Each structure stands twice: as structure tokens, then as C-alpha cells.
Amino acid sequence: MKRKLIAAIGVAAVLSGVAACGSDSGKKNDDKSTSSSTNAAGPAADFKGKTLNVWLMSGSNPPGWTKDITAAFQKQYPGATLKVTVQQWDGIQQKLTTALSESTPPDVIEVGNTQTPYYAATGGLKDLTSVKSDLGGDDWLPSLNGSAVYDGKQFAAPWYFASRVVVYNKKIWSAAGITTPPKTQDELFTDLGKIQAKGTKDAFYLPGQDWYAFDGMLLDAGADLVKKDGDKYTANLDTPQATQAINLYKKLNSYGTAPKDKDEATPQQSDVFAKGDVGSFIGLGWEAAGAIAKNPALKDQIGYFALPGKTADKTASVFVGGSNLAISQNSKNPELAQDFLKMAMSDQFEGELAKEGGIVPNKAALNSQLAGNAYGTVAAAASANGGTTPLIPAWGNVENAPNPIKTIFMTGVLQGKSPSDAAKKANSEIDKRLSQQ
Known part of the structure; x- marks a missing residue:
């Protein structure tokens, strides 16, 4: 689908x-x-x-x-x-x-x-x-x-x-000699390496279960969360595209110390960013505002850019929440x-x-x-290359806690399971939920 x-x-x-x-x-x-x-x-x-x-x-x-x-x-x-x-x-x-x-x-x-x-x-x-x-x-x-x-x-x-964008600390990026946001994913990895080399442990803070950020990577890889089998839908995480997406997520997670078994609200990532020692995270405008509320000194230090694509001609796809x-x-x-x-x-x-x-x-x-709103302008532009989860009634069952995409697939891979094994286990649970009325 x-x-x-x-x-x-x-x-x-x-x-x-x-x-x-x-x-x-x-x-x-x-x-x-x-x-x-x-x-x-x-x-x-x-x-x-x-x-x-x-x-x-x-x-x-x-x-x-x-x-x-x-x-x-x-x-x-x-x-x-x-x-x-x-x-x-x-x-x-x-x-x-x-x-x-x-x-x-x-x-x-x-x-x-x-x-x-x-x-x-x-x-x-x-x-x-x-x-x-x-x-x-x-x-x-x-x-x-x-x-x-x-x-x-x-x-x-x-x-x-709204769509999630990269929220970054300009002071930390500038200290690493970076003056403009990266235009490709390879440039992003290079920049994050420079930031870590300057002593910032969390160049990129990405918790292991930020499901909606991951969904954007699935979209960008051309991954379909479900497929139609006759008159019903079944899970579809065991594909090369989904493997590509989770490997990208795992690589980004490796540029920081965020937990592999928690989502962006545990702890609230805006509170972590507010401490002033995090280079960047994937988030929404209200999260940046929350960080500023806790640490007003960040007001003029926060910048935004869309997660880069593989090439400079198009940013990565995003989940439009x-x-x-x-x-x-x-x-x-x-x-x-x-x-x-x-x-x-x-x-x-x-x-x-x-x-x-x-x-x-x-x-x-x-x-x-949105004119003059730095986050809103970037988010709206990123949304032009975005999409949603499957708009089918049973999808609500999938997102019920504990969401198997988060707990079984994402955390499983980040903790060492192969994407194939984690996908098979997650697919089984997703199929059960998709069959619920």
C-alpha cells in the first residue's frame, strides 16, 4: 500500500x-x-x-x-x-x-x-x-x-x-568549524564526526524509539508499512527498503548517548537539549520552544534544517504529523x-x-x-516531501502501547538483532493487531 x-x-x-x-x-x-x-x-x-x-x-x-x-x-x-x-x-x-x-x-x-x-x-x-x-x-x-x-x-x-526537522545548537556547530547546514547525508555524517571530535558526546541525540522520525526514513527509502493481501492488510517491515531505513536510524543514533530502548519523551528530549551540551536532535517547534523556556540562553543559538537526502537536490522525506x-x-x-x-x-x-x-x-x-518563523518555514518546506502512516482504521491498534515497531523492531536492531530477525518478530505482532476489529 x-x-x-x-x-x-x-x-x-x-x-x-x-x-x-x-x-x-x-x-x-x-x-x-x-x-x-x-x-x-x-x-x-x-x-x-x-x-x-x-x-x-x-x-x-x-x-x-x-x-x-x-x-x-x-x-x-x-x-x-x-x-x-x-x-x-x-x-x-x-x-x-x-x-x-x-x-x-x-x-x-x-x-x-x-x-x-x-x-x-x-x-x-x-x-x-x-x-x-x-x-x-x-x-x-x-x-x-x-x-x-x-x-x-x-x-x-x-x-x-508539522514535520520534524533537525534542531541544532549553532554555538556547538560553529565551534566545530561548521558554518552552513549539511546538504547531503554524507555531509551530515562528516559534520557530526567533527562535532564529536571537539568533545561533544551528543552530536546527534536520537532516542532508539522515536517512531515518527523513523517513519520519515521509511518513507524516504520507499518502504511501505503494510501491504494489501486480498481484502486485508499485513505488515511489511521485512524488506530491503525497511532495512535501509533502520540502518540509517542506527547510524544517526550512534552519534550520541540517547537510550536505545526509550522514546523522545523519556526523558523529554527538549529537556536534554536545554542543558546546552547537545549538538542536535530531530524534533518539532514546540520542543525547541520548551528547551528555550528551560534555558533562555539558547534563544539565539537554535537553528533548523531539514534532514538531508542522499543527494543535495532534495531533502529526505518526513512523516507529516x-x-x-x-x-x-x-x-x-x-x-x-x-x-x-x-x-x-x-x-x-x-x-x-x-x-x-x-x-x-x-x-x-x-x-x-509562517513568515519570519524559522522552524515553521523549514518544516513547511520539508513537508512538501512527506507522507503519513496508513490511513486505515486498524492502524490505531498498531500504535497502541507497546508499539511493536518501536519496541520490537527499532530497539531490537539498535540492541544488536539483525533487521531481518527483528522485522519478522515485529511483523507477527503487527499482523495480530491489524486483524483486530
Whole structure:
């Protein structure tokens, strides 16, 4: 099964976006988008005393954006309460599965783009097909909206997208005599060797189970995670392409002291980078911001570049991660939840999220908000050569902890198993999960 490549997001779009927050046309859209059709006659009082519970993920909601949308919501619905609860990615799939099965789930949830088909198929999400246009869906990039659609129906709204890039400490790289980012993987290896020769143990900090970073390498090698066998999907890690990808990952891991049996959150790699003695790591914009928050001295020392490809003409492929916003099927406040989605998807708040968070927005017209954001510009350019995990419902079972790609395949190879042996064992576990309903 060929995985969907994202070709609609490029640096040209970032630099040439035609709509910006604060423009007259944008203001008209904002006014329309934050006025609910259910409130046209002014029945905001209907929502007095109600609490809208919104679950967002760690790193997704910048403080300025959260403050502004909360204020706008409280103004629009005086007497109602917006309660935003920040969840951690680690273990979220099991937590969401449980919450969505209960009679009083959170009203609005942030769902990873790789996990949305799973929740849609299990009946946990409200069908938004009839209100897609009202939410602004006519302008969503089709390539980014794909993960929010299941069985031809719209079960979520595409919220934001991001790709992992190399975050590096300019001071450490400069001390090793490196003045420009590498253009090829061979140049990267040479540069990392120079940095280590200067005494930096972690020239490249890459934990052994950073699954999404590895998925980009799989994409770059042309590896398909699954293949279709009749009417079912089966695992596909025992291929020369997957071996090529894991060998690249293993080599990069060797340029540092990151654990081989932990992921990027254990410990949080931004905390490790914040100490100031790490040359580089693969990460997201919020992780760089987290490092700066812990060590403000890093503010002017951090730079970004896309992981280089084998040749200088194209950067390596990346996994394009991101999140969708959905309404729980059992929400007790479906109208209020729909109005919140409309507000969050408006040009005002989608644009503000892009500007503050450095993420790729769901409309090409808002890409101008990334101008001047060093991470966002690099990430958007890298995303032009990116893709996703298989957009099939059963894929959510694969990502459930313990993810066999992480624990069996990746850590297995990094700890000395052959890619072939580790792949066979991981494939067996993946096949069991793909067969689960």
C-alpha cells in the first residue's frame, strides 16, 4: 500500500500566501465563523451554566492562542465555561478509547491524524459531513484533510500539521568549524564526526524509539508499512527498503548517548537539549520552544534544517504529523462543541496558531503567517516531501502501547538483532493487531 505523499505544502506557498490575519477579508471570515447559526437569534443564554470540555494535547495549544480563544469563547457565550485540559501523548490512545466509550466524554478532542480513522470506525466521533462547509471546510487542503475523512464521511476537522526537522545548537556547530547546514547525508555524517571530535558526546541525540522520525526514513527509502493481501492488510517491515531505513536510524543514533530502548519523551528530549551540551536532535517547534523556556540562553543559538537526502537536490522525506479536532459522538453539548470548532477553524484562530506555534495551517491562504518563523518555514518546506502512516482504521491498534515497531523492531536492531530477525518478530505482532476489529 503506497502511503499518501503530501505535495501541496511547499516553501513557495509559505512565502506567497495571500491572506493574513487582520485583513478586511479575513475579518469578515472571522466574524462569520465565530457567529453560530444556532445563536442567530441571540439564544446564548441557552448555554449558561454549561461547561464545554476540550481535550488538547501537550505542545498543541500555545499560551497566547489558548488565552485568546478562551476570551473569545467567553465573550460569545457569557455564562458558559470553556475548560481546556492538556493531555500527554504517551498513552493517549487507550485514554481516549476509554473516554469515548463513556456516557460523558470530553466534548471536543484533539486526535492525531494517524489515529482519526480508528476512532471514526469505532463510532466514537460525530459525523460532521453536513456541517463541513460551515466549519470552513471548502478551503481545507485536500491533502491535509484526508486523515479526517473515513468511509467518505467527514469525522473531524484538520487542525494543524508539522514535520520534524533537525534542531541544532549553532554555538556547538560553529565551534566545530561548521558554518552552513549539511546538504547531503554524507555531509551530515562528516559534520557530526567533527562535532564529536571537539568533545561533544551528543552530536546527534536520537532516542532508539522515536517512531515518527523513523517513519520519515521509511518513507524516504520507499518502504511501505503494510501491504494489501486480498481484502486485508499485513505488515511489511521485512524488506530491503525497511532495512535501509533502520540502518540509517542506527547510524544517526550512534552519534550520541540517547537510550536505545526509550522514546523522545523519556526523558523529554527538549529537556536534554536545554542543558546546552547537545549538538542536535530531530524534533518539532514546540520542543525547541520548551528547551528555550528551560534555558533562555539558547534563544539565539537554535537553528533548523531539514534532514538531508542522499543527494543535495532534495531533502529526505518526513512523516507529516498533525492533529484533527473532533466532537465526541456522546457529547452532551454538540451544538456548543460545533461552535467551538467553527471558532478554532476560523482564519483568525487558525492563523494565530500558525503564527505563534510555527505549524502548517489547514489552508494555503494562511501560510503567510509562517513568515519570519524559522522552524515553521523549514518544516513547511520539508513537508512538501512527506507522507503519513496508513490511513486505515486498524492502524490505531498498531500504535497502541507497546508499539511493536518501536519496541520490537527499532530497539531490537539498535540492541544488536539483525533487521531481518527483528522485522519478522515485529511483523507477527503487527499482523495480530491489524486483524483486530
